[in-house]
Amino acid sequence: MNRALRLALLAALVAAALCLSLAAGKQWLPLDAWLGSDPRWAIIVELRVPRAVLGAMLGAVLGLSGAVLQGYLRNPLADPTVIGVSSCAALGAVASIVLGLGTAAGGLGQFGWAMAGAGGAMTLLGLLTARAQSPVVFVLAGTVLASLAGALTAFLISIAPNPYAVAEAIDWLMGALTDRGIADMMLAAPFMLGGILVLLTTGRALDALALGEDAAKSLGANLSRLRWTVVLGTGLAVGAGVAVTGVVGFVGLVVPHLLRPVFGAKPSALLVPSALGGAALTLVADSLCRLAPGAGEVRLGVVMALIGAPFFLGLLFREGARQWR
Numbered sequence: 001m002n003r004a005l006r007l008a009l010l011a012a013l014v015a016a017a018l019c020l021s022l023a024a025g026k027q028w029l030p031l032d033a034w035l036g037s038d039p040r041w042a043i044i045v046e047l048r049v050p051r052a053v054l055g056a057m058l059g060a061v062l063g064l065s066g067a068v069l070q071g072y073l074r075n076p077l078a079d080p081t082v083i084g085v086s087s088c089a090a091l092g093a094v095a096s097i098v099l100g101l102g103t104a105a106g107g108l109g110q111f112g113w114a115m116a117g118a119g120g121a122m123t124l125l126g127l128l129t130a131r132a133q134s135p136v137v138f139v140l141a142g143t144v145l146a147s148l149a150g151a152l153t154a155f156l157i158s159i160a161p162n163p164y165a166v167a168e169a170i171d172w173l174m175g176a177l178t179d180r181g182i183a184d185m186m187l188a189a190p191f192m193l194g195g196i197l198v199l200l201t202t203g204r205a206l207d208a209l210a211l212g213e214d215a216a217k218s219l220g221a222n223l224s225r226l227r228w229t230v231v232l233g234t235g236l237a238v239g240a241g242v243a244v245t246g247v248v249g250f251v252g253l254v255v256p257h258l259l260r261p262v263f264g265a266k267p268s269a270l271l272v273p274s275a276l277g278g279a280a281l282t283l284v285a286d287s288l289c290r291l292a293p294g295a296g297e298v299r300l301g302v303v304m305a306l307i308g309a310p311f312f313l314g315l316l317f318r319e320g321a322r323q324w325r
Contacts, residue, residue, distance in 0.1 A: 003269070006262060010276045014056065017283035021052040024287040050185045051177050055286045055300075056279040057185075057192050058177075058245055061237040063278020064271060066252020068199050071206035071267030072230050073135045077315065079252035080238045083138070083231070084145030085121045086249075089242040090173060091149040091156075092117025097169045098160040111187055111243045118239025121145055122231050129227060134213070138227065175246035175301025177286050188240040195237025196275065202229055203268030210267055248301045250308020251278050257315065281307075 022044055023029050029040055029048075062080055069078040080086055095101055096113035128141040153173075160166045205226040208216040216223060241248075255277040256270055263273045285303045292298040 003263070007273065007276070010259075010273055010280070014276050014280045014283070017280045017287075018052055018056060020287050021055060021283045022048045025290045047181070050182045051180050051286070052283060054180050054185045054188065054244065055177050055282050057189065058241045058248065059251055059278035059280070059282025060275040061192050061196060061241050061278070062248065062251035062282070063255040063274040063276075064196060064199050065234045065238055066278070067256040067267070067270045067274035068202055068206065068230055069234070069252070070256055071270070072202070072209065072226065073139060074210065075135075075139070076257065077253065077312075078139075079250070080234060081146060081249060081252075083121070083125055083142035083234060084149060085118050085125075085235050085238050086242050086247050087146040087149035087153070088121035089114045089118040089239045090247050091153045092120075093172060093243060093246075094153050094156055094169045097172065098156045098162075098165050100165075114243030115191070115239055117149070118235050118242070121149070121239075122235035126228055126231050130224075132227075171299075172246045173301075174299035175248035175304070176289070176297070176299045177245055178289075178297050178299075180244060184244045188244045191236050191240035195233045195235070195240065198229060198233030198236065200271055202226060202233070203271055205229075206267035246299075246301060248282070248304055250304045250312070251282060254308050254311050255281055257311070 022034070023031075025048070027043070029044060032038065034041065034044060065080045066078070069080065069082060070076055072078075073082070093110050093114040095117075096110045101113060124145060125138075125141055129138050132138065157166055157169055160169070205216070205221045205223075208219045208221040209223070209226070211219070213223065256274050259270060259273045259277050263269050282300075282304075285307065286300055289298045289300055289303050
């Protein structure tokens with residue numbers, strides 16, 4: 001089976017997941033309700049289409065950034081959370097909720113503060129690793145940023161004077177597409193699409209880097225430019241996603257591993273498939289959130305953790321078994 005056919009099948013899977021997202025919920029909407037003459041059409045247009053499109057973009061962003069980071073860091077356990085952008089965006093959003101700063105971001109509210117946190121993380125990460133020659137420094141700097149942002153987020157929640165703000169912040173941190181509408185989609189889409197376009201340009205340099213840093217330089221790869229491209233693309237795309245949906249993990253870790261046996265280990269060959277696979281996985285997971293028993297919905301971040309944590313443990317056991325051979 002050639003690559004084009006495999007991509008076509010993966011795109012068909014995304015289309016099927018999109019249809020499932022439009023139909024699934026506490027109230028199922030069959031195909032005959034998708035016509036403009038049916039009054040249930042309003043539910044699809046106003047509620048489920050924006051949610052499904054936003055979910056597909058979020059999954060594409062997380063899957064693509066996971067593939068890029070695994071290629072750049074040459075670490076199969078890397079994902080978007082490793083560089084601290086998600087944690088810093090979450091810190092900005094929680095600060096806007098707990099401290100009531102939402103109206104001070106040029107009218108963008110919580111989204112503006114979350115993007116400010118992501119932008120600050122991008123700048124700090126780039127400056128901290130500006131002279132570094134090894135991806136190890138990149139990982140260490142990202143880990144420091146993520147840990148610091150997580151501690152500050154917990155501190156803000158612990159000193160919040162308003163219990164309703166605390167509940168809202170914790171609920172937001174679990175990550176969800178619930179109640180996200182057209183405004184959220186339109187707000188995040190330019191940044192997410194821009195980040196995707198930036199990350200897609202890294203393929204050739206990642207292929208060269210897979211041969212080693214010295215070999216990459218001899219092939220003409222500019223590692224400093226690659227680092228800034230990875231930071232910028234991930235910051236824009238993941239930061240915007242976190243700003244509107246909260247923190248959703250494991251997509252960037254799981255998807256590249258699932259698709260690597262199908263599309264090969266070459267980093268550039270995995271970028272587009274990871275974006276499509278991430279979109280499909282996120283849409284299916286969000287549909288499961290709505291189909292869970294009970295009056296409410298399970299949060300998307302919780303469902304992805306239930307899927308991703310066992311997968312992550314499986315990877316760890318497999319890597320450990322290889323080392324003992």
